[in-house]
Structures are given as structure tokens and as C-alpha cells.
Amino acid sequence: MSTLELTDVTVSRGAGPVISNVSLTVTAGTITALVGPNGAGKTSLLEAVSGVIAPSSGSITLAGTPLAKVSRVGRARAGVIHIEQGRAVFPSLTVAENLRLTARNTTEVDEALAMFPELEKRRNSPTALLSGGEQQMVVLARSFAARPKFLLIDEMSLGLAPVVFMRLLPLVQRFAEQGVGVLLVEQFTHLALGVADDALVVASGRVSYQGGAQALLDSPELLHRAYLGGEAA
């Protein structure tokens, strides 16, 4: 089974480390929730995995192959797709045209849209006319059209009501069912844990919990302690 593996990864910015000594294996077909307080280093960690920034130490491998010398574009081509914060759609393009930017052909656009019936109906609408939730769906569909092996999703709920975000989560679950490994950074902690297999809580730049997602849902006290930077479980 394919894995994305981080070993003792530390990411530094300016003065020093913002997140330290993360070891994590994301397996194909599973969802790992990466949660924690603001500024804990979640975005920085995703950026190190996708190649936006280089870790200051540690290693990241994709199916056993080190990524250190692989560019951001090379990682995306290898199937590591990063959905960054903010809904980066091209508003003047239609839904289908947005997907065409990552799909290799129109068949792949059709296949991606088949996963998103709500978008299929709007395929020829300018994306600017869609709601925030629908635009986030376009971002997800575009990522799916790029044939990801691993998806790094950073705060896709940003600016969305929880009820809208809840409609997006089943789509992420469907990606996982189709074999995609997902690393999900999310501010709506409980919603993210609810769809995740595994969880990593980071606080003040350190891992404070690593284990099953359900255990955190079952124990508010454990989750609270992890958010405060409590001992690793």
C-alpha cells in the first residue's frame, strides 16, 4: 500500500522552528486530521510536504522515494496535490474550464464532474456565479481531476458556514474510498475528526497527540489536553 511518510520533520521560518520533529505516515485510502490551535505550524507542515518550503531537517518520502530533490511541480505530477487556504478558482472561467486546467483531457473532466452532481449541473456557468461552498467544490473537483495519490487540504472551511462545510466532507471521504490518502488541516476540529481515521494534534510547534481520531472524539479531556500542548498519548 502506498504511503506518504514524514520522518522527524522540522520546519523553520525566519528566527527558528515553527514545527518540530513530526513523524507521520499517511496511508493510501485513509484520512488523517491535522488539527491544533492557530499558529501551531499546520500550514507550514503541509507546505513542506508539497515542496513550497524545504524542511530544515528530517525526510519526506512518497512510496519510499525521498522527495527532498523533487520540485513542487514534480511532487504534484507524482500525485501529491496541495489544496491551499483560500478558494483559488478562476472566476471568469466556467466550472468545466476550471477543471480542464488540471485534467489531461475532457474525459477526465467528465469523470471528475461525475463525482460532483451539484457541479455537473453548473458545468457551463462562470465560477464567479457559484456560492462559496460550490466554489470550494470546484477546487476539490479540480484536485480530483489531477489524479491525486495524496491530497493535502488546508482549511477548506475557511469563510464557509459549518453546514456548508459539512456538505464537502463526504466528498473528501469518497476520495479516500477511491484510494487517495488525505491529510486534512481543519479548524472545525470535531467535524474533521468525525471523518478521519487518524489524528495528529499539534500545539506550539510540537506534536501533542498522535493516534486514532475516534479516541479524541470519545475523550473531550484528551482533546483539550492535546490542544494545550499536553503530553503525547
Ligand SMILES: Nc1ncnc2c1ncn2[C@@H]1O[C@H](COP(=O)(O)OP(=O)(O)OP(=O)(O)O)[C@@H](O)[C@H]1O
Ligand atoms: N511566511 C512566513 N514567514 C515567517 N513566519 C511565518 C510565515 N508563515 C507562517 N509563519 C509563522 O509560523 C508559525 C506557524 O504558522 P502556520 O501558518 O504554519 O500555523 P497554522 O497552524 O497553520 O496556523 P493557522 O491555523 O492560524 O493557519 C506562526 O507563528 C506564523 O506566524
